[in-house]
Amino acid sequence: MRKSAVAACRTPGGPHGFNRSEIAVIAADGTIVGYTVKLKPQVEEQTIRALMTVAVEGNRTDEVLRSLRGDPAVCALHTTNGRWDIVAELRTDSLEAVDRVLSRIRLIDGISNTETSLLLSTHKF
Secondary structure, three states: OOOOHHHHHHOOOHHHHOOHHHHHHHHHOOOOOOOOOOOOHHHHOOOEEEEEEEEEOOOOHHHHHHHHHOOOOEEEEEEOOOOOOEEEEEEEOOHHHHHHHHHHHHOOOOEEEEEEEEOOOOOOO
16 A cells, blocks of 8 residues: 555654655655755765856856756756856865866856855854
8 A cells, every 4th residue: 555755754653664665656656756865974075065156148047057957066056146147066076076077067058157166164053
């Protein structure tokens, strides 16, 4: 018998009551659209993170977003107002990889200018 996500959360043990076949079913029917994994700090420390702000030529934002979505180093995209049209969150495993990603992204048709900042530390409040 299939369980809805709400029903599974109401069962003893909560969401942890899902077994693999139940997760596969609700993933296949579109109830689950993605997963989030939180890595231990030692693993995240080995990741180079950066924010790239992107200026787009004319009305080509949708085209540029489609191109950026296809890049494996782009983990999130945000449209914004002001001088920059898009903010791309990047993750790589080395500075050399950052260099390659920046070069690749700057070649996308419709991008007129970029500026990138490496994230050195994250401070939670």
